[in-house]
Amino acid sequence: METKIKWSDLLNEKRIKDNYKEKEKLAAEQKKKEEIMFTDENLIYDHRSEFERDYDRIMNSSSLRRLQDKAQVFPLQESDFIRTRLTHSMEVSAIARSFGVWIEKWLIEVKKELTNEDYGKIPSLLATAGLVHDLGNPPYGHFGEDVIKKWFEAYFKEKKEIDLTPAQKNDFINFDGNAQGIRILTRLQFLNDQFGINFTYGTLSVLLKYPFDSSNEYAIDNKKFGYFQQDSKIGQEIIQETVNIPDIRNPLTYFLEAADDIAYLGSDVEDGVKKKIIPWEKVFEVDIIEKNKYKIYEVYKDAIDDLKIKHDRAKNNGFPDYLLTSVQNFKVWAQGQMIREIKEVFVENYDQIMNGDFGKDEFLKKTKNAKFLRQFLKDLLGEYVFPNKEVLSLELVGDSVISDLLSIFVNNCIFDESDFENDSKPKAGKLLRMISENFIFVHLLNDDSENPAKGKKIKDLDTYSKLLLITDFISGMTDSYALDLHQKLKGVKMP
Template sequence: MMDWNNLLSEERKRTSSTHSDHRNGFEKDYDRIVPSSSLRRLQDKAQVFPLQKNDFVRTRLTHSLEVSALGRSFGNLIGKKLVEEGKVKIEDFSRKISALLATVCLVHDLGNPSFGHCGETIIQNWFKQWFSKDIFSTYKGIKTLTQEQKNDFIHFEGNAQALRILTRLQFLNDQNGVNFTYGTLASLLKYPHSSSEIDSTKGKSYSKFGYFQAEKKIVGKIKEATGIGEKRHPLTFLMEASDDIAYYAADIEDGVKKSIVRWDEEYKAIKEKLNKKYSKGFKFLDEQRDLAEINKVPDRDLVNVQNFRVWAQGEMFKACADTFMENYDAIMNGEFDKELLEASNANDIKIILEEIAVRLIYPCKEVLTLELVGHSVITGLLNMFIEALVTDEGKYKSKQVTGKYYHLISSNFKYIAKLDIDGKPNKTEQDLTLYDKLLLVTDFISGMTDSYAVDLYQTLSGVKLP
């Protein structure tokens, strides 16, 4: 059984220079990431609808803030229950896990590329095609690229990129990134396996991968320090539940705001399916709907769907907390490998909300059009930058086309790519392996906001002037 004393490890790769004792390590993690450029970029990355002029519709940042709030609440509730039941005897346990969950939930989408999850698929498909081309075998350094390294790109994953950002790319003073505690980093490992271990038949945690080969060493330290081994950290289940609860309901609300979802029709259908089980909840919702009509509240559909969201998220929250406690021993032994929401008594709410999103929101004209824009942009940028970096001999002279592309890449990313095993900037461009170059490009492109990606693509395509 995993041990909370290890799971809540406040150890860091580099010992913290702060000695203040009014914050625990996880509160410090939260305070470290809030001012970061990586987090700020999420304000211009799509949740569902990219490139929105409407401030109401959620971005990846507002979604992450909502997930963080849910995670903090889970920490308070679960922490209190575990202490009351005598399962945990650690000082300030509730405070620690609520701070950890608030932090890990805030950064859970940090590695998502522009244009949402569609962006991940575009990158995956691009590399699948690129690796299969005959010309690929002619590139310099191909023999040094292992199958495991290829898989990192073929299965490109935002979760793995988030870990890479936090442990390396969000550069401060050295190669340790923001230098989070091992406890927080372990909780972020939703899929604690490499890209060559993907096997959905083994359980949820094997359905994707959680780290690139470049981060294999730090992941080993994280697993050793926290004692999770090849299993999920228990708090990872609550992070995942917070994410699920937030977006299943919020996506519908955004759909109503954009007049894609006709809420009255959908509400009646939902009530018909769920009223028997949740009669008290629907009685309350009907009362709120009547009150809104009597008071002639403007935007009644929006008000009504917001009331529904609050109720639905509350039901899913309680059910997930119960499921965590009911399966606590199995979770601590690494024997539980499912989504809490899917295994909970409120899975019926999730199924209905998901069906509405799949039927009305994801296939709507605006979403599909913007996803096609994303396909053109990300594919185009990958074509330009990968071709430039792998065909240049490593000199990257600014007078040559390949060199021009190289010099457009963020200086921070180039600096980090040239750090040696000891974290010193001793490597030159000629020392970069093919794997280093591919990581450099995916770091650069996946880190772009939606607007910046479109702007850069249009500029380099000659559609607009810089």
């Protein structure tokens, strides 16, 4: 059965920059590349697919390195055991790659929709998407997103006369790390020009979790969107080059989302046990098995009984930190079960998915039994981890840091008409000099030019662009950098 969405389009190895090059120049470059790579005299050739090149490009980026100092759940940790955004992203990448290996094999050997020449593409694509899926998250985890949203909601209520369209305001009121991630990859992670790191359309499409802007009805209702108004052109390009159906996800996005859920649910619970926040002995022995509180024992009785044997053996043998070993065994089993059932959902709903009729529901919610596992892990986090005093106190710190930084930069830099580049006296000028020069340079680039507009300065940017510049800067900070800058600007710490 022929479907609306084609794998040949989804595995689009063309890059953003290719659409802006002259066709003749692009063809000449490709011919020269082939002559160099494949002559008899020169057998050294680049064996990588374009999706593997995407992976290699991002591995050397500053945006990825910053994730090592961004919180997963517990900000500003001294322990090297507790996950950061970087270690979480590495785990998501591994699970996503595993999904890709299976999908590819199934499509080639069972569905016959791909050929042997396509081997390696989907695993590489999903591994890259998994590695960068949280690139746009601000400091202090998802809580940081909420702080930015609430701050701008209050700001726009106060500044009713501000010169922004309703859609532009939605970009900030519904600030989304997914949209910021697309922005980093296509614009802010500067290499040579206005195309950012210049990923393939195929990889960007998988990362476009919500394939619409902030004015979309779903975006307004659910406070989730895929790209900012300033990035609408590239957002539409990504969709047209791959799925080519408005508001419909790339099928591989479901697997990226599932890999994210599988990774964080298991790992956040494991971290909670390690920090002695989750009483795993009580949860496992009493709540799960004796009381069947979470309704998973009746569904997975045989598997949980096997886990109980391992749990009791480690406990009775006096194994050091046996509770951590027990929860790790549980996590590995639970992740494997969720992965198996997600594959079943994909196979059973394949035609719907490939015709854009599956909707936005997560794969895990559609599983027969793994949805109960998912809910159990979410309940554990909600009951023990998120209300924990350490988590709450650090969230309050994050609220203060991000809110104050936004207040300082926005209130001083938006309405001041001083010549920031030439006058170092105004406070606005001093603050703007603290913003990354690369970010400022990118904001002064024209969309269709490799060079800044002649004579263009920050003061020439409109209000919307200035606000984006500030949110780009603040959301890109690490937890430690944001805290340090906040203390310096508030006079608590000397530079």
